[in-house]
Amino acid sequence: MRTFMLIVSMTTFIFTGCHQQKKSESLVIEMTNPTDRYRNNAGIVIKRSQLNNPDSTLLPVLYDNNGKLIVSQLDDIDQDGQWDELAFICNFAPNENRTATLTWVTSEKYPTFKDSIQTSAGKESFKQFTASGDSILQEADSIGLGEIAVYSNKATYPIGKPNYLLISEGPVRRIYGIDRKESKVSAGRIAEMVTIWAGHKGYEKEIALINMPPNTLLLTGIKDNVLNRDTTFRAYEYGYVALMAHTLEKKSYYTGMAIIIPDEYYTRRGYTAYKGLNLWYAELKPNAENKVTFYVYGAKEKDNEGFRSADYFEEFIDYETLYIDNPIEINLVN
Known part of the structure; x- marks a missing residue:
């Protein structure tokens, strides 16, 4: 490449x-x-x-x-x-x-x-400039943000082990390909493309379901926290929903986490235990091409003191949703 x-x-x-x-x-x-x-x-x-x-x-x-x-x-x-x-x-x-x-x-x-x-x-440096979104991607599994699972036949399945490919790395964006073989549901695959733009506190995730069973759904979500017993759910009139949480991490600083989902993929939200975590989740339905797109954000107080405030973080997500809808x-x- x-x-x-x-x-x-x-x-x-x-x-x-x-x-x-x-x-x-x-x-x-x-x-x-x-x-x-x-x-x-x-x-x-x-x-x-x-x-x-x-x-x-x-x-x-x-x-x-x-x-x-x-x-x-x-x-x-x-x-x-x-x-x-x-x-x-x-x-x-x-x-x-x-x-x-x-x-x-x-x-x-x-x-x-x-x-x-x-x-x-x-x-x-270019790598510093894209580091914020990249760190959110690398920490996604441990902080329970934006990872995906398969929902099929009324059961939830973890997806296969990821194989990463760095598609592109430059001064303004970094693109990863993530390929997973889904052995517990079928011989199908889940292919992801993650795009991280410089200067942004998140990334876009495009997912393709390949040879998966009909009516397969995806789940993604935000980890529950003992200091965060609920999430903020927001439906925007221009065709998006957002799931947001503002939580105290390691008793030292606050982190805001959010997932922005276009209406065309969103079906419902709920609360469940998964992989040893309690998660607030959103259920996603692929389109006619068996694809799903959503956006993941993480903003830390240690990077910007404003993110200590939940209201500040939620307003930030409101505007990010506006920008996604108005390129x-x-x-x-x-």
């Missing part, structure tokens, strides 16, 4: 228009923040197929209005040796419109940059 990176500056994207390129010429990327909130480290993805560059040997480079390189990376999602997506991050004021220029260069002229990025906290709008113009 090979990841290309450059100095360029999240989550999904919307194409409001796109013109075909006649040659390997530059184009303007128009970007709009559709919310009345500041958006720091907003992730943007442009698929290679949308760029329609006839010369496959050239690579895209991004510049802002001042001619400064923007931090970006090229990701080989399907692992065929060719990049599939251009990913970068930008900051936006409320309802701001911004533009960037994309030009094509040979691999010899592709820019290089130091292993650091300017953030609101000062200069950080940065993208228009490509020759």
